[in-house]
Amino acid sequence: MSIQLRSLPREEIATYLAANGLKIQIGLFTLSLRSSIPAIVEHLHNLYGDFKLINDPDVFIDWYVKIDSPSVLRRFIRPQIQFSFDGYQPFEALPKDQACAMLEWGLNWCIANNSNQFLVIHSAVIEKNGIAIILPGTPGSGKSTLCAALVLRGWRLLSDEMALVNVEEGLLYPVSRPISLKNQSIDIIKDFSPDANFGMSTKDTAKGTVAHMQPPDSSVMNVNIPVFPAKVVFPSYIKGSATKLVPLDKGKAFMKVAENCFNYNVLGRVGFNVLTKMIDHCDSYCFEYQYLEEAIHTFEQLNND
Amino acid sequence: MTESIFNNTLVVFLRNQDRIGRERFPLASVNWDLLIRQARRANLLSRVAYFLQESNQLVHVPQKPRIHLQSALTIGKANARSVKWEIKQIYSVLQKAELSFMLLKGAAYAHSGRTSAKGRVFSDVDIMLPAAKIEAAERVFVHNGWIPANFDVYDQQYYRKWMHEIPPLRHLKRQTNLDVHHTIIPPTSNLKPDVEKLWLNAEKIDGIYVLSLDDMILHSATHLFHEGEFESGLRDISDLSLMLQEFNQTDRDWKELSERAYELNLGIPLYYAVHYSVLILHTPIPQTFVKMLEHDNSSYLKTKIMDFLFMRALMPDHISCDDFFTGFARWILYIRSHCLRMPIYLLVPHLSRKAWMRLTGKAMH
Numbered sequence: 001m002s003i004q005l006r007s008l009p010r011e012e013i014a015t016y017l018a019a020n021g022l023k024i025q026i027g028l029f030t031l032s033l034r035s036s037i038p039a040i041v042e043h044l045h046n047l048y049g050d051f052k053l054i055n056d057p058d059v060f061i062d063w064y065v066k067i068d069s070p071s072v073l074r075r076f077i078r079p080q081i082q083f084s085f086d087g088y089q090p091f092e093a094l095p096k097d098q099a100c101a102m103l104e105w106g107l108n109w110c111i112a113n114n115s116n117q118f119l120v121i122h123s124a125v126i127e128k129n130g131i132a133i134i135l136p137g138t139p140g141s142g143k144s145t146l147c148a149a150l151v152l153r154g155w156r157l158l159s160d161e162m163a164l165v166n167v168e169e170g171l172l173y174p175v176s177r178p179i180s181l182k183n184q185s186i187d188i189i190k191d192f193s194p195d196a197n198f199g200m201s202t203k204d205t206a207k208g209t210v211a212h213m214q215p216p217d218s219s220v221m222n223v224n225i226p227v228f229p230a231k232v233v234f235p236s237y238i239k240g241s242a243t244k245l246v247p248l249d250k251g252k253a254f255m256k257v258a259e260n261c262f263n264y265n266v267l268g269r270v271g272f273n274v275l276t277k278m279i280d281h282c283d284s285y286c287f288e289y290q291y292l293e294e295a296i297h298t299f300e301q302l303n304n305d
Numbered sequence: 306m307t308e309s310i311f312n313n314t315l316v317v318f319l320r321n322q323d324r325i326g327r328e329r330f331p332l333a334s335v336n337w338d339l340l341i342r343q344a345r346r347a348n349l350l351s352r353v354a355y356f357l358q359e360s361n362q363l364v365h366v367p368q369k370p371r372i373h374l375q376s377a378l379t380i381g382k383a384n385a386r387s388v389k390w391e392i393k394q395i396y397s398v399l400q401k402a403e404l405s406f407m408l409l410k411g412a413a414y415a416h417s418g419r420t421s422a423k424g425r426v427f428s429d430v431d432i433m434l435p436a437a438k439i440e441a442a443e444r445v446f447v448h449n450g451w452i453p454a455n456f457d458v459y460d461q462q463y464y465r466k467w468m469h470e471i472p473p474l475r476h477l478k479r480q481t482n483l484d485v486h487h488t489i490i491p492p493t494s495n496l497k498p499d500v501e502k503l504w505l506n507a508e509k510i511d512g513i514y515v516l517s518l519d520d521m522i523l524h525s526a527t528h529l530f531h532e533g534e535f536e537s538g539l540r541d542i543s544d545l546s547l548m549l550q551e552f553n554q555t556d557r558d559w560k561e562l563s564e565r566a567y568e569l570n571l572g573i574p575l576y577y578a579v580h581y582s583v584l585i586l587h588t589p590i591p592q593t594f595v596k597m598l599e600h601d602n603s604s605y606l607k608t609k610i611m612d613f614l615f616m617r618a619l620m621p622d623h624i625s626c627d628d629f630f631t632g633f634a635r636w637i638l639y640i641r642s643h644c645l646r647m648p649i650y651l652l653v654p655h656l657s658r659k660a661w662m663r664l665t666g667k668a669m670h
Contacts, residue, residue: 060369116379266383
């Protein structure tokens with residue numbers, strides 16, 4: 001029997017985090033999280049309510065993660081926090097108020113760097129009526145904004161940050177987690193829908209102001225359902241641009257996706273094969289947009305094609 | 306804690322690498338959760354996966370841990386591929402300049418097909434040239450896309466003046482690191498192996514030199530027991546254990562190895578390598594040979610003290626393998642390595658500067 005995180009009061013979340021760790025199921029991955037930072041309790045309580053908790057003590061844990069002060073000194077003087085993956089610190093410590101952002105970045109790092117059973121593509125992934133669309137994104141392409149808007153209109157969120165394409169069957173596996181939005185995107189999405197539930201905004205991070213939006217409960221509930229990729233759309237947010245969807249030939253689409261992979265080189269021939277197969281089976285497009293409503297209209301049409 | 310830190314899951318696994326899945330080491334006896342955690346921290350996850358694959362047991366590992374092992378195996382293969390490519394690039398530029406060079410450490414294991422290359426993941430390629438050729442080689446590298454990894458004036462001078470290598474280089478496009486050495490340990494160190502002798506016994510494979518097996522063992526031992534960094538300490542012990550087993554299979558007399566060590570003034574590192582391979586991984590080495598090395602290079606008290614320190618420092622840097630003294634042991638050995646590396650009048654200013662840089666947040670290391 002597993003329970004949802006929302007059934008725990010804040011104090012109990014804090015107790016688990018401070019003791020042996022809170023075990024959270026995120027798609028295929030089981031996370032054990034430890035922390036003594038109150039903001040992390042709030043972050044989980046606010047945005048991870050629909051996630052399943054694991055109470056089986058013998059379950060295999062994929063990621064042992066701790067987010068805490070790097071030293072006693074740093075608890076008081078210029079307070080800092082450090083992300084630790086089972087004792088390994090992939091990043092330098094950050095100011096304490098960036099704890100929630102660091103947790104999310106750290107989880108991305110864990111998954112992207114240690115999951116070569118997948119071709120990991122830096123992209124958002126959404127799905128509706130069995131049609132899954134990959135939105136590879138260079139920074140500033142607006143993939144997260146577009147992804148958040150689509151998700152608020154009933155699309156299923158698989159991920160706002162990475163597509164996990166299984167190298168054996170080519171299926172996309174969801175890792176539905178809070179959507180990370182930056183700077184103006186935060187207000188754009190807040191204005192776009194009153195349903196959007198955000199965590200606290202963190203100012204002055206390396207990426208500017210960052211806030212996380214809660215994933216839809218249905219996406220979290222259906223996180224175990226993989227889906228074949230159907231389309232690849234390269235979004236670019238261009239001010240003053242008309243909404244424009246242009247088909248992209250397979251060769252170019254292949255190269256553009258390969259550039260956005262975290263582990264294309266690591267997978268070698270396997271990576272080439274899985275990507276070839278994926279591009280072969282998908283329609284690819286370049287997509288320019290300025291207005292979210294028009295963009296969503298285009299995606300609905302794409303879905304009905 | 307049910308298991309002693311010296312008989313942790315990873316160490317027990319490595320001891321049994323030849324009989325994985327057999328009666329004396331059934332897969333069901335393995336705590337996969339701990340094995341993967343410890344191996345990841347010890348930089349040995351790819352090697353563990355490699356051993357499981359080699360013994361056809363990987364398919365029998367429960368699914369969740371197997372995914373992590375397969376992922377690590379993929380990284381190991383990618384590492385081997387990229388090192389091969391990197392060696393080819395280095396060879397091609399140095400050959401045009403008619404400069405012969407020797408591969409060291411991981412790249413050498415890979416190039417010479419040593420068992421210690423199995424599932425070994427590393428990021429830097431280490432090469433050695435005669436001291437007189439270093440400047441020419443550096444010019445060649447800089448003209449071909451390698452640049453200094455950092456431009457800090459102090460670091461640059463420190464390397465050139467006191468170390469056995471020039472400041473690390475990094476390839477602009479591939480972002481790969483290259484360390485160029487002219488000897489195997491800093492010239493300021495108390496051990497002074499004659500580098501000429503290493504070249505004389507070196508083997509040439511496809512136009513590139515590597516150390517002989519004996520010298521490779523001695524170099525690996527010297528590196529581990531004279532540098533103060535133990536994050537991959539158990540990985541290095543595993544390398545040594547694998548190479549010592551290779552030596553064993555040549556049917557040569559173990560005395561030849563110790564004679565070579567004494568000839569190069571590297572008896573003490575060889576003693577440590579053999580002593581800790583046997584103590585930690587139960588490497589099959591004749592007891593008489595181990596005793597002889599101990600008799601020549603240590604004393605009862607020294608052995609006790611060093612065991613106390615090294616047995617802790619060489620365990621995986623994972624919470625499940627730490628005891629109350631682990632941090633202390635690593636710290637003492639770090640200081641020791643610096644004392645061995647350079648005289649005190651050089652050491653004090655160097656460490657003070659490092660501490661100051663760290664305190665003021667100007668450097669990470």
